[in-house]
Structures are given as C-alpha cells and as structure tokens.
Amino acid sequence: MSEIIQRFEPGTLWTTVKNRTTQAIERGAIQTIPTHSELVEEGGVNFLIRIISSLVRKAQAQLEQQPIAVATPTTQNPFLPYDPDLFVTDISDTHLCLLNKFNVLEHHILMVTRSFQEQEALLTRSDFEALLLCLREYEGLGFYNSGEAAGASQRHKHLQMVPLPLTAEVPQVPIESLLRTARFEAARGVVHNLPFLHVITRMNPQWIDSSGEGAQDMLQQYLDMLRSVGLSGPETGGDTMRPRPYNLLVTRQWMFLVPRSRECFEGISVNALGFAGGFLVRDEEQSNLLKKIGPMTALQHVAMSPNSASARC
Numbered sequence: 001m002s003e004i005i006q007r008f009e010p011g012t013l014w015t016t017v018k019n020r021t022t023q024a025i026e027r028g029a030i031q032t033i034p035t036h037s038e039l040v041e042e043g044g045v046n047f048l049i050r051i052i053s054s055l056v057r058k059a060q061a062q063l064e065q066q067p068i069a070v071a072t073p074t075t076q077n078p079f080l081p082y083d084p085d086l087f088v089t090d091i092s093d094t095h096l097c098l099l100n101k102f103n104v105l106e107h108h109i110l111m112v113t114r115s116f117q118e119q120e121a122l123l124t125r126s127d128f129e130a131l132l133l134c135l136r137e138y139e140g141l142g143f144y145n146s147g148e149a150a151g152a153s154q155r156h157k158h159l160q161m162v163p164l165p166l167t168a169e170v171p172q173v174p175i176e177s178l179l180r181t182a183r184f185e186a187a188r189g190v191v192h193n194l195p196f197l198h199v200i201t202r203m204n205p206q207w208i209d210s211s212g213e214g215a216q217d218m219l220q221q222y223l224d225m226l227r228s229v230g231l232s233g234p235e236t237g238g239d240t241m242r243p244r245p246y247n248l249l250v251t252r253q254w255m256f257l258v259p260r261s262r263e264c265f266e267g268i269s270v271n272a273l274g275f276a277g278g279f280l281v282r283d284e285e286q287s288n289l290l291k292k293i294g295p296m297t298a299l300q301h302v303a304m305s306p307n308s309a310s311a312r313c
Contacts, residue, residue, distance in 0.1 A: 006133055007090035013137035014163075017099075017107050020088045024099055029085035033104045035280070039169055040291050043193055044177050046170050047295040048278045050104060051287050079112045079156045095130035104280055105162045109134070111142075117157040120147045120242040123222060128215040131159055135252055136208045139164050141173055143272035147245030150260040151271025164251070166278055172251075174277025179254060187221065188228055195296065196303030198258045198275075199225045208252060218255070222248070225257045230308060247272035258303055265298040274299060 008016070024030045034053040039046045078101070088097040091111060100108040111130045123144065131142050140161040145152040165172050173179075182189035182200050189200045201221050207214030226232065231243035245260040249272055258275050268279065268286055279295060281287045290298060 005093050007092055011137070013089065013097075013134060016089050017097075017109060020086075021099060021107055024085050027085050029083055029101065030099060031102050032106075033102060033280075035104055037167065037169075038287065038291075040295055042294050042296050045277050045296070046174050046177075048167055048170055048174055049287055049290060049295070050278070050280050051284060052280070052282055054283070077116070077156050078154065079110075079158065080116060082112070091130045091133055092126065094126040097134070100160070105166065108160065108162050111159040111161065113157045118242070119145070119152045119155050119157050120245075121157060122243065123159075123219070123248070125212075125215050125219045127157070127159060128218040128222070129212065131161070131250060132208055132215055132218070134161055135250070139252060141166070141276060142250040143276070144248040145271045146243065146248070147260070149245035149263045150247050151263055151269060151274075160272075162273075166276070170277075173249075175256075175275065179256065188225065195300045195306070196258065197229055197306050197308050198256065198303070199228050200254055200256045201225060203251070203253055203255060205252070221255065222257075225255065229257065229259050231259060247275050249276055259308070260302060261304050262302050265301045266293075268298065270298065270302045274302070 021030065025032075035050040036053070038049045038051070040049055041047070079098070082096075082098055083101070086099045086101060088099060088109060091097050093114075095111050095113055098110045098112055100110055111127075111134060113127075134140065135142060140163045142159055142161045144159050166174070178191050178193055179200055181193065182191045184202075187201050189202075190198065191200065201224075204214070204217065207217055226243055226246075229246075231246060247258045247260060249256045256275070263269060266286075266289055268281055268290060270279070273280075274295075277295075279290060279298075281290060
C-alpha cells in the first residue's frame with residue numbers, strides 16, 4: 001500500500017492555521033459569527049447551545065438576507081477558485097486546506113478536493129488520507145455533512161475539522177459521554193440511550209501513523225458502517241454512488257455515523273455538530289424552544305428511527 005504524499009511539513013499545521021487565521025481576520029476574509037453559549041444537560045450529555053448575537057440578526061434583517069443559522073446551497077462554488085486569503089496549505093495531491101469563511105468556532109478548517117466532486121458522493125481513500133493528515137497534526141473533531149438534508153451548504157466535496165475541546169466548559173466532544181457506553185459486536189457498536197439510528201466504530205491508533213494503510217482501513221470501516229445502517233455501498237469508495245444523507249464524525253478515538261431524514265427541526269438547522277452535542281440557534285426564542293423540547297428530541301426528529309436499518313433506508 002502506497003504512503004500518502006504529504007504536501008506540508010509535518011508538525012506545522014496547527015501553527016499555520018493560527019497564523020493564517022490572524023491574517024485572514026486582518027484582511028476581512030473571515031466573517032466570524034458572534035455568539036454566546038449555554039449548556040443544557042439531557043440524558044447525561046451537556047449540550048452546547050450557541051445563540052447568534054442580536055447585533056448580527058439586526059444586520060441580517062437590514063440586508064434582507066436569510067438567517068445565518070440556516071445554511072442553504074448556492075450555485076456559486078466558493079472553492080473554485082478559492083479565496084487566497086482563506087488558504088492554509090496544500091494537504092496532499094488531492095486536497096487543500098482552507099479556513100471556514102463564516103465560522104462560529106475558532107480555527108475551523110475545511111479539507112477540500114482540488115477538483116470538483118459532489119458533496120453527496122461517497123468518501124474515498126484520498127478523503128480519509130487528507131483527514132488523517134490533519135488529525136495527526138493536532139486533536140480535532142472531523143466531520144462530513146453528506147447532502148443538503150444532512151446540513152451541507154456547498155455541493156463541492158469538503159470535510160471539516162474544528163479543534164478540541166469545543167469549549168472550555170465541556171471536555172472534548174459533548175456526546176462522548178454517551179459514546180463511551182457503546183456496546184460492540186465485532187468492530188461496530190451502538191449506544192442504547194441514543195434514540196435514533198447510528199453506528200460507531202473505534203479508531204485504531206495505528207491508522208493515524210500508518211498513512212496510506214490507515215486510510216484504506218478507515219475507508220473499509222466507513223463502507224461497513226454505511227451498510228450496517230442501510231446505506232449500502234460498493235466494496236470500494238467512489239464518486240458515483242450517492243447514499244441517502246448522513247453525518248459522519250471522526251476523532252482520534254472513534255468514527256460515528258448518523259443517517260438523516262431532514263435538515264431542520266422547528267426552523268433550527270442541524271448539521272454534524274448537532275450530533276456531537278453542539279447547536280447553533282438564531283435567537284433566544286429558538287434556544288428556549290430547544291431547551292423546552294430537549295436537544296436529544298431535536299436530534300431524534302432530524303435523524304431516523306433505530307428500526308430503519310432493516311428497511312434499507
């Protein structure tokens with residue numbers, strides 16, 4: 001198995017991300033969305049709810065634009081060509097690293113394919129190579145929104161990563177407190193207390209260090225995970241088969257996959273970070289609604305029933 005051709009100097013990515021972020025802010029290339037946050041405990045998870053600043057909402061209303069919290073696909077491709085002020089580094093021969101222009105979490109990066117590929121296409125070995133190269137550099141939460149109903153806002157294939165922890169108040173990933181209770185059969189596990197269809201697998205520490213072999217093993221596990229929840233795929237990854245929408249979350253310890261049924265709950269947009277335990281809401285009214293109904297209930301409504309796998313969703 002061939003090794004990954006890494007296009008940046010090992011051990012430099014985190015410093016480069018921070019330096020490029022500072023430059024992008026100075027040049028106005030990043031438009032950070034100011035928020036304040038609240039923690040809501042439900043089912044053993046401290047969910048993080050971020051509420052968009054009232055000043056931002058006022059500015060949006062004056063511009064008569066759609067709410068920032070609801071991302072919608074556009075026909076314009078921001079990655080071809082990309083804004084050079086958002087460029088971080090070349091990752092590999094197939095992927096480059098960009099800063100997220102509209103970020104809520106600091107140092108939010110995108111791993112973007114150099115050529116156009118559909119966001120709904122299956123992930124490939126080269127996608128996992130790029131993700132592994134970034135996870136090797138610093139501890140983060142990688143994620144993929146496959147399809148509009150999963151929270152994808154751009155058609156051009158891109159994975160994303162934010163550094164951990166998500167906030168000083170919550171260690172690592174909020175949902176991790178439940179993921180640790182997963183019961184495994186062979187390589188795949190499920191969490192009894194999660195009221196929606198999902199599958200989790202453990203990351204092998206050697207995957208991060210073994211370059212190409214690790215990416216190939218991750219790809220196979222990913223394809224097995226898709227099949228286990230009814231999103232069947234071919235034996236190897238490719239860009240032609242498009243499963244139904246799902247979210248994939250990846251840390252150095254685990255991969256977590258959740259099939260999706262819809263993108264919003266009561267006007268609250270949910271992407272992969274929702275299943276990590278983090279929500280972005282437009283205002284206090286949405287926050288109060290989420291707290292009243294419960295974040296886990298919201299996730300249940302945008303995911304699929306635990307019995308859906310047998311129906312081959």
